Each structure stands twice: as C-alpha cells, then as structure tokens.
Amino acid sequence: MSKTEEGQHKQTDQHDSDSTMSKESKLLAACYAGDCSRVKELAEQGAEIFITDETGRTALHFAAASGDADTVRFVIEAGIPWNALDIGGYTAGDYAETGGHDAAYDALVQAGIRAEMVLRMLNQKSTMDQAANEDYLSQPVKYSGDRLVDAEKNGVMMSWEAPLMELHAQTICSKPGSSVLNIGFGMGIIDTALQALKPAKHVIVEAHPDVYRHMKDEGWDKKPGVHILFGRWQDKMDEIRALGPYDGIFFDTFGEFYKDLDNFHQSIFATGDDVEKKTPLLCKPNGVYSFFNGLGGDHKLFHDVYCHIVKADLLKLGVDTQYSQVSGDADIDEDTWKGIKRPYWMLKAYNLPTCTWTQESS
Numbered sequence: 001m002s003k004t005e006e007g008q009h010k011q012t013d014q015h016d017s018d019s020t021m022s023k024e025s026k027l028l029a030a031c032y033a034g035d036c037s038r039v040k041e042l043a044e045q046g047a048e049i050f051i052t053d054e055t056g057r058t059a060l061h062f063a064a065a066s067g068d069a070d071t072v073r074f075v076i077e078a079g080i081p082w083n084a085l086d087i088g089g090y091t092a093g094d095y096a097e098t099g100g101h102d103a104a105y106d107a108l109v110q111a112g113i114r115a116e117m118v119l120r121m122l123n124q125k126s127t128m129d130q131a132a133n134e135d136y137l138s139q140p141v142k143y144s145g146d147r148l149v150d151a152e153k154n155g156v157m158m159s160w161e162a163p164l165m166e167l168h169a170q171t172i173c174s175k176p177g178s179s180v181l182n183i184g185f186g187m188g189i190i191d192t193a194l195q196a197l198k199p200a201k202h203v204i205v206e207a208h209p210d211v212y213r214h215m216k217d218e219g220w221d222k223k224p225g226v227h228i229l230f231g232r233w234q235d236k237m238d239e240i241r242a243l244g245p246y247d248g249i250f251f252d253t254f255g256e257f258y259k260d261l262d263n264f265h266q267s268i269f270a271t272g273d274d275v276e277k278k279t280p281l282l283c284k285p286n287g288v289y290s291f292f293n294g295l296g297g298d299h300k301l302f303h304d305v306y307c308h309i310v311k312a313d314l315l316k317l318g319v320d321t322q323y324s325q326v327s328g329d330a331d332i333d334e335d336t337w338k339g340i341k342r343p344y345w346m347l348k349a350y351n352l353p354t355c356t357w358t359q360e361s362s
C-alpha cells in the first residue's frame with residue numbers, strides 16, 4: 001500500500017470508526033476519502049448508495065471531491081446518475097474541477113457520453129422537440145434594449161453574445177464576396193457582423209413572424225445580396241439548397257433541442273446517392289460551418305459532454321470540429337440576467353466550433 005493509500009484508509013477509518021455512524025454515513029465518508037475498496041465493502045454490506053447529505057450531495061459528489069476516478073466510476077456503476085445536482089445546483093463535475101482532479105472529471109464526462117448514447121438509442125421518437133419550437137413560434141416576442149425575450153421571459157437573444165457573434169461571423173466568412181447562410185436572425189447581431197465582411201450572397205432563414213417584421217422594419221429585405229427566407233429551416237430546405245452552395249453556414253435557433261441541431265447537420269452534411277445529397281450545402285472542400293455552442297451552457301460538465309457528442313456525430317458525417325476557447329462571460333455582469341427566467345449561460349469559457357470537411361472527403 002502506498003503512503004497516500006495508507007493515508008486515505010486512515011482518513012476513512014477515522015471517519016467511520018464511530019460505531020454510532022450509520023453504514024450510509026460511512027459510505028459517504030469513504031467516497032470523500034476516495035477509498036474505493038471501502039466503498040465497495042460497505043455497499044456489499046448493504047449500505048444504501050442512493051443517499052444524500054443535508055445539502056443534497058450524493059455519493060458521486062463526494063467521490064468527485066476526493067479526485068479518485070475509480071471511486072467515481074464505481075459509484076456511477078452502482079447507479080448514481082452522472083448528472084446529479086446537489087441543492088446548490090452543483091454537479092459532481094464542479095466538485096472535481098474545484099479540486100483540480102482531471103482524472104475524476106474525465107471519468108464523469110465519459111459516463112455522461114455513455115449515458116447520453118444509451119438515452120439516444122432508447123429515445124426513438126421525439127415529437128416533443130418540435131412542439132416546443134412551435135409553441136415558441138406561436139407566441140409574441142419583444143425587443144427591449146439589450147435583449148429579445150419570448151412571452152415567458154426567456155432570453156431568445158442577448159447583446160452580451162455580441163463578441164461571440166463577431167467571432168462566429170469571421171469564422172464562416174473569411175473573405176469578401178463569399179456566399180453565407182445564417183439560420184435564426186434574433187437581434188441580427190451576426191448578420192450585421194457578416195454584412196461588414198461584405199458577402200456577395202447572404203441568406204437568412206427566420207421563422208418567427210415578429211422577428212421577420214422587425215427585419216423588414218430595419219430594411220434587411222432591401223439590402224443588396226440579402227435573401228430572407230421566412231419560415232422554419234426545416235420547411236425551407238429546398239429554397240436554402242436552391243440558393244447554395246455556401247462558403248459559410250451558421251446555425252443559432254431557439255426552442256429547439258440537440259436532435260434538431262443534429263437533423264440540421266444531417267441536412268447539410270449527409271452525402272449519398274440521391275440528387276440532394278450529391279450537391280452539398282456547404283462548399284467542398286473549403287466551406288466552414290459553425291453553430292452557437294450553448295449546449296448544456298448552465299453546467300460545465302453537461303457542456304463538455306455535449307461538446308464530445310456533437311464532435312463525434314459530425315465526424316460520422318465526414319466533418320472535423322475544432323473548438324477554440326474564448327472567454328464566454330466577458331460581457332456578463334450582475335445585471336445581465338435580471339428579468340430573464342433562466343440564465344442559459346453560466347460558463348467562463350466558450351467553445352467556438354469551426355467545422356470543416358475532413359481531408360479524405362471528396
């Protein structure tokens with residue numbers, strides 16, 4: 001036994017030597033000490049693993065805080081969900097990260113990826129996703145100052161994202177005269193940034209009637225080279241294709257889910273024998289695609305899991321995804337989320353995706 005292991009056992013022993021302690025308290029103490037064999041032993045003796053302390057921390061939170069990846073894996077295999085939150089809204093990933101425990105954090109990310117893959121296989125039907133988008137589109141939205149909000153005070157778009165949109169615009173439009181496609185106008189921040197980069201053709205797809213009206217009020221329909229397609233992107237694919245192919249594509253909608261993003265990726269990248277798929281939407285080989293990467297944006301662990309999943313899904317379509325980290329909270333202060341139902345971004349680093357065809361694709 002190494003010195004550290006010896007120390008750990010001592011720590012666990014000290015913690016659970018008290019005969020008045022329940023088996024469950026001993027189990028949490030062993031998790032916190034990262035003493036995997038003791039955790040197993042207690043579980044075999046019948047200690048209930050699905051317990052929490054008074055702050056809602058699960059055995060997984062304690063295991064993650066210890067930094068011991070084996071304990072983390074054991075506790076997950078025993079059934080504690082990888083994405084459990086304590087009362088304060090913290091994931092086990094937050095505990096691992098605070099302690100600087102990379103291996104434990106990685107074990108959580110891997111568990112998250114596996115769990116999401118299983119869910120995906122089980123969840124064959126997802127009509128729910130579309131209902132959410134249709135609900136949003138049938139209710140009014142309002143522009144007020146630095147934000148666009150829906151009827152339930154959700155932030156549809158907010159001006160703190162402007163520096164990120166500038167970077168996204170530069171990513172998909174590297175030279176004047178390009179042909180670009182943007183899905184979702186919102187506050188027109190990325191479209192304004194794209195216009196400054198002088199594209200020859202600039203196609204914008206927008207589904208919300210109030211946003212469409214706002215676009216026309218602002219004269220977007222009169223700008224040279226700009227084509228507005230009013231409707232859901234799902235219903236506009238033929239027109240989008242007829243105006244393509246594009247040097248750059250950006251995707252940022254609202255009220256949609258990962259499944260929709262994945263469907264969009266299938267639409268632009270899937271190749272096959274039928275005529276539609278023979279002509280890719282994104283120019284080959286140099287076209288660049290990017291999307292607003294707010295996936296799981298309220299918890300770093302969830303976000304990291306989604307970053308892996310989307311990258312793997314795109315790779316299956318012959319697309320390489322590189323993330324560049326930029327500060328994602330530079331323009332967020334304590335007033336940013338005032339009056340907004342749910343802050344949708346709580347992370348410090350934003351992973352800006354640059355997606356390109358892989359070299360081997362023709």
Ligand SMILES: C[S@@+](CC[C@H](N)C(=O)[O-])C[C@H]1O[C@@H](n2cnc3c(N)ncnc32)[C@H](O)[C@@H]1O
Pocket residue numbers: 133156157165183184185186187188189190191205206207208211231232233234252253254255256
């Ligand atoms: C987050 S905002 C886009 C913000 C934009 N990137 C900007 O820089 O201001 C999302 C926009 O997508 C639109 N939208 C939502 N669902 C859509 C869909 N299925 N097809 C097209 N547009 C959609 C919303 O109405 C909203 O205007």
